[in-house]
Amino acid sequence: MRRQRILVVDDDRDILVSLAGLFKDKGYETLTASSAEDALGIVDTHDVSLVLLDVVMEGMDGIEALRRIKAIKPDLPVIMISGAATIDTAVTAIKLGAVDFVEKPFAPVDRLLITVENALKMNELQRKNVELLGELQKRRRMIGESEPMRRLRAEIAKAAPTNARVLITGENGTGKELVAAAIHENSSRCRGPFIKVNCAAIPKDLIESELFGHEKGAFTGASTPKEGKFELADGGTLLLDEIGDMNLETQAKLLRVLEEQEVERVGAKHPHKIDVRVISSTNKDLLAEIRKGNFREDLYFRISVIPIHVPPLRERKEDIPLLARHFIAMFCEENNRSLRELTEAAIQALMAYDWPGNVRELKNAIERLVIMVDRDKISEHDVHEVLPQSQPVPSHGTLTERIEAYERSLILSTLQETNWNIAKAAARLGVDRANLHRKLRRHGISRPDRPAS
Ligand SMILES: Nc1ncnc2c1ncn2[C@@H]1O[C@H](COP(=O)(O)OP(=O)(O)OP(=O)(O)O)[C@@H](O)[C@H]1O
Ligand SMILES: [Mg+2]
The missing domain is CATH 3.40.50.300 (P-loop containing nucleotide triphosphate hydrolases)
Known part of the structure; x- marks a missing residue:
């Protein structure tokens, strides 16, 4: 959790001193302002986590200050404090977005402390929520202009x-x-x-x-x-x-x-x-x-x-460069790497491939590229390294050799399509899992490991 900083605003010096002391004892950093005008300046220039705001003050009153604080920092929690509050002011304050209304004198002070703690916790949760939602939305963005x-x-x-x-x-x-x-x-x-x-x-x-x-x-x-x-x-x-x-x-x-x-x-x-x-x-x-x-x-x-x-992706190949760049940016950020670029030939190589596993296969391939390639530019050669090693069927050799080669490449492409799900691949090829495992061993096929980052 980031360090919590509380701003106390009151034109009564005694209250400022006692509240500042109270919060310091509880481990919060505190700032004080003896007028609404000063408070607005601090809110604008400092990173404040919560404001305790007196209602009745000389000059600008607390309600007007609240309105202005909400205009500058709508998410900043504000708790109103008042000695002579009417129900009307309390309602106005809550409508303007104050989280709570606490009456002076603060006896017992525990009630004030709990209100402050809850407001801070709630705000922290909301902040995390917004962050996670943003993250989720980024991950759920649908790329493609084809x-x-x-x-x-x-x-x-x-x-x-x-x-x-x-x-x-x-x-x-x-x-x-x-x-x-x-x-x-x-x-x-x-x-x-x-x-x-x-x-x-x-x-x-x-x-x-x-x-x-x-x-x-x-x-x-x-x-x-x-x-x-x-x-x-x-x-x-x-x-x-x-x-x-x-x-x-x-x-x-x-x-x-x-x-x-x-x-x-x-x-x-x-x-x-x-x-x-x-x-x-x-x-x-x-x-x-x-x-x-x-x-x-x-x-x-x-x-x-x-x-x-x-x-399928092969019917919208013009989206491949956009998708590839999107995933590169995403994985570079995730792995704390500087942004990589694809050479023109690398893009051509990505576009020449048919992507039987569609966008997921492309995404996995880009993740491997980002982790494996240390240079700024990802080359055509790098791309070939991460694409499945499906060798074309040889044009010579005995019938058995050529059938074997074909079987190998068929199994590999099916595994790619199913994201290396053995049960699914076996079902698609119409063989049972044990049989597919035997074939994998015979052909020396193993799942490409994610290299350690
Ligand atoms: N247009 C797109 N833009 C960005 N990312 C995409 C796009 N399409 C798919 N993806 C990503 O590719 C991966 C696979 O997508 P998704 O899980 O939606 O596919 P699916 O069709 O449900 O696959 P399956 O049939 O295997 O369940 C996900 O990580 C998804 O975020
Ligand atoms: Mg799905």
Whole structure:
């Protein structure tokens, strides 16, 4: 926590001296002013954490001073102190943004100290909150000026203010989650929660309790009641990520929740109403899944009132330079490195690659570049170093050798696409995990380590 500095403003010298002494004893730094005019000068030129402001003073009074302080530093907490306060002045002060009103004489002084401590704590929390929100917004910024990105932004702008359910489709790493967050942030629910649940990552027998919650004793292990994600998202937005991987049984329950707008915890006797906007996302072709009998058609229609498709990076290559520079700036800052630049040839090399893992793969590649390259300029050679070592299939050699080479490059690109998720890669290649592990060993493929920074 930064050092807290309190400014005490009063035209009564005795009060200034005694309060300054009191706060010094408690470890605060104190400044004093015996007029509102002096106080305004100090607020303007010094880094002050809190002001104690007398209401009745010669010259400018405390209420006018408060108004002016709020105009210069709206976030600075001000506590009014007064010997003869009327309810009216107190109300005016609170309306103008004072955090509290304490009456003189300060007996016991503990009450004043607690008020001061609380106001400082609250202010510190608010400051951190603003900082974190800014950080989050920076991370959630959607970069890209290509035609497909412009279209995507227009679709988001149209969908966001409505309450309609949105289905976001697109390959891995294209930015589906960012799109969902943007819809939430631009909706009337933006002050409500934005909750995400990954339907693929939760074991089948836990997913219902995760989504809908459970009552105490609903099943073995349910020793305390638990709120489900739907309840947590009440008043806000729920993102059902990887909905294409949800099992049929849960799909049926979800359908009922969406139809009735109410959830029933596992083991509960009664459902209760919820107000949640559902956004779903998937990298699967849900229509194909419906044909295969893996996804309910009625659920599909419920969740896809507004479908939004996020195009793969290879269809908007003009965004690559912008994205690359954005990520370079981000990772240089994160790793306390001076800003790197890409040579023209390096940009060309990034643009020549197809990015099967889309923006996430590009982001990971840039992170590795920022950490590994010590020079100011990132060259084409550096770029080739971090791109997957997928050698093209050799034009000579025996059939077996050439098939082996092809297999190797296929496995590598699938791993890149799935962000080195072995289970996903195995599923995509139609082999089991043990088999894929054997193949990795045989081909000498291992996950490129993040170099130590
Ligand atoms: N247009 C963009 N601008 C800036 N960053 C982006 C953009 N698109 C994606 N990213 C970043 O790339 C990463 C992957 O994005 P995100 O998680 O939204 O993808 P996804 O489509 O949900 O992927 P998956 O299908 O694997 O869940 C995130 O770190 C995200 O911040
Ligand atoms: Mg995602």
